[in-house]
Amino acid sequence: MVQQxxxxxxxxxxxxxxxxxxxxxxxxxxxxxxxxxGLVYELELVALASYLIGDSVTQASVVLSVMVFxxxxxSLLAKRLRCRAAxxxxxxxxxxxxxxxCSALVLYMSFVWVGESxxxxxxxxxxxxxxxxxxxxxxxxxxxxxxxxxxxGTVADLFAADYVGALVGGLAFPFLLLPWLGQLMGxxxxxxxxxxxxxxxxxxLFGRDLxxxxxxxxxxxxxxxxxxxxxxxxxxxxxxxxxxxxxxxxEVRIALHTEVQDVVLTGAGERREPLELxxxxxxxxxxxxxxxxxxxxxxxAMRGPHGRVLILGxxxxxxxxxxxxxxxxxxVTLVELDPGVVRLARTDPALAALxxxxxDDPRLREVSADAFSWLRGAGGGGAGAYDVVISDxxxxxxxxxxxxYSEEFYGLASRVLAKGGRLAVHAGSPTxxxxxxxxxxxxxxxxxFGTTPYRATGGPSGFAAGPDRVKDGRPAARDWGFELAAVxxxxxxxxxxxxxxxxxxxxxxxxxGRREVERTRVAGLPASxxxxxxxxx
Numbered sequence: 260m261v262q263q264x265x266x267x268x269x270x271x272x273x274x275x276x277x278x279x280x281x282x283x284x285x286x287x288x289x290x291x292x293x294x295x296x297g298l299v300y301e302l303e304l305v306a307l308a309s310y311l312i313g314d315s316v317t318q319a320s321v322v323l324s325v326m327v328f329x330x331x332x333x334s335l336l337a338k339r340l341r342c343r344a345a346x347x348x349x350x351x352x353x354x355x356x357x358x359x360x361c362s363a364l365v366l367y368m369s370f371v372w373v374g375e376s377x378x379x380x381x382x383x384x385x386x387x388x389x390x391x392x393x394x395x396x397x398x399x400x401x402x403x404x405x406x407x408x409x410x411x412g413t414v415a416d417l418f419a420a421d422y423v424g425a426l427v428g429g430l431a432f433p434f435l436l437l438p439w440l441g442q443l444m445g446x447x448x449x450x451x452x453x454x455x456x457x458x459x460x461x462x463x464l465f466g467r468d469l470x471x472x473x474x475x476x477x478x479x480x481x482x483x484x485x486x487x488x489x490x491x492x493x494x495x496x497x498x499x500x501x502x503x504x505x506x507x508x509x510e511v512r513i514a515l516h517t518e519v520q521d522v523v524l525t526g527a528g529e530r531r532e533p534l535e536l537x538x539x540x541x542x543x544x545x546x547x548x549x550x551x552x553x554x555x556x557x558x559x560a561m562r563g564p565h566g567r568v569l570i571l572g573x574x575x576x577x578x579x580x581x582x583x584x585x586x587x588x589x590x591v592t593l594v595e596l597d598p599g600v601v602r603l604a605r606t607d608p609a610l611a612a613l614x615x616x617x618x619d620d621p622r623l624r625e626v627s628a629d630a631f632s633w634l635r636g637a638g639g640g641g642a643g644a645y646d647v648v649i650s651d652x653x654x655x656x657x658x659x660x661x662x663x664y665s666e667e668f669y670g671l672a673s674r675v676l677a678k679g680g681r682l683a684v685h686a687g688s689p690t691x692x693x694x695x696x697x698x699x700x701x702x703x704x705x706x707x708f709g710t711t712p713y714r715a716t717g718g719p720s721g722f723a724a725g726p727d728r729v730k731d732g733r734p735a736a737r738d739w740g741f742e743l744a745a746v747x748x749x750x751x752x753x754x755x756x757x758x759x760x761x762x763x764x765x766x767x768x769x770x771x772g773r774r775e776v777e778r779t780r781v782a783g784l785p786a787s788x789x790x791x792x793x794x795x796x
Contacts, residue, residue: 282405287420289460294424296453297391300359302432303446308380311370322384329388337393344400345465349477352457355390357484360450363442371502447492454484517599527609534609551763555715557581560683562755564646571630573651574600576614584759591623598627634671643677650684661792669706682744689740689779696740697781698793705786708744711752713773
């Protein structure tokens with residue numbers, strides 16, 4: 260929360276239902292609750308915007324900067340309410356509870372049915388910030404009716420309660436509200452707590468200051484707010500189902516929230532629609548053409564020794580399917596952050612059939628861990644532990660993935676590669692995002708790799724999906740870009756003798772794909788590091 264300069268009004272005689280010390284404690288308790296609720300609203304907006312729009316750094320910057328500005332505006336506007344501080348605070352908290360409680364719901368609704376949520380994000384950040392900013396000046400006016408100490412001491416007490424409340428709200432959001440209630444219900448419950456705290460303070464502690472009409476108005480407004488929040492909470496499950504149908508179509512079979520992300524699986528049901536796997540709203544796998552992507556990613560790296568293979572990401576089991584087609588592969592280690600995706604890939608009949616029941620193969624060992632931490636720790640298996648490393652990770656332009664495309668990450672990967680080993684990296688689209696693609700190339704070279712860039716394109720019907728593509732058959736890019744890398748030398752991009760029979764012609768066309776990708780080259784790009792990421796959102 261942000262400190263604000265507050266001046267005290269003249270003391271006034273007020274009929275109070277409790278002693279001064281108890282009244283002061285109650286006001287500070289409400290400050291604590293309001294601060295916790297206010298920070299939860301901020302975090303809800305940041306989290307949902309990052310999920311819906313992407314690029315968490317940008318979304319956090321937008322929300323926090325707009326809110327801090329709006330808090331200053333709210334503090335100035337609160338001057339007009341100080342003559343009726345109790346009534347003004349009651350109305351303010353009711354409005355804040357309604358806006359904050361419904362913010363996640365409206366933001367999600369805007370994304371699903373309007374297709375754009377940025378304007379709603381800025382609007383809610385501005386409105387909620389104004390209301391939060393007006394709280395402290397009004398509470399300062401109210402608390403001084405119970406306080407005979409100097410204004411500076413009162414301000415210190417208010418801000419102490421405010422900051423501690425913000426701490427509790429900030430910890431409650433990721434560890435309590437989000438895992439137990441989810442984003443939509445969590446915001447609604449927070450709004451209800453906010454409304455009850457504000458109404459209880461004003462109607463009980465300062466009710467004698469209000470006219471009968473003001474009391475009735477505040478009571479009616481808060482009852483209406485709580486009724487709206489309760490109705491929204493009662494219908495939140497139906498709302499989520501309707502939103503999923505609008506977003507993913509009628510063939511949603513599985514929708515779950517794992518410890519890491521939201522997972523939605525559609526298709527491959529009774530209608531035999533192609534299977535589609537969405538992670539955090541992004542289409543990651545489509546049964547229409549996933550083989551084109553996975554064959555182009557895996558098979559070029561398998562030229563040469565490939566008895567020991569490491570797959571980073573790829574919890575859907577599709578890259579593992581391609582690796583396990585080689586009978587001379589002795590062991591495959593798959594490191595996936597989300598065990599929920601692995602569980603789904605192992606147990607869902609349609610997804611397990613698509614990945615060739617890869618998890619039933621005794622040569623495959625699955626590890627639930629963050630790829631960076633696993634490589635850094637003892638789990639990496641030591642120097643030279645693998646002949647081939649396959650990096651099947653989300654696009655580098657997604658903020659959460661930037662460390663997995665850093666110079667440090669590739670340095671860790673080089674340590675586990677055997678002499679002459681190859682690293683295959685999915686690097687995004689060279690035509691849609693050439694700077695991102697060639698930044699991956701520059702980063703690999705900075706980590707000591709020789710690189711061979713190439714791309715693969717779809718068949719006659721184009722692409723249905725690929726890592727982090729949009730839905731409805733309207734891809735954001737018309738190709739997939741890859742990097743084949745080896746320590747100290749550029750690996751050859753040539754056909755593999757006695758390779759398994761492939762469904763696509765992508766590997767056969769990789770030579771042409773290499774020539775085409777060179778036309779998109781952006782020279783002079785710096786490498787991306789942990790402390791200076793270079794990938795855009």
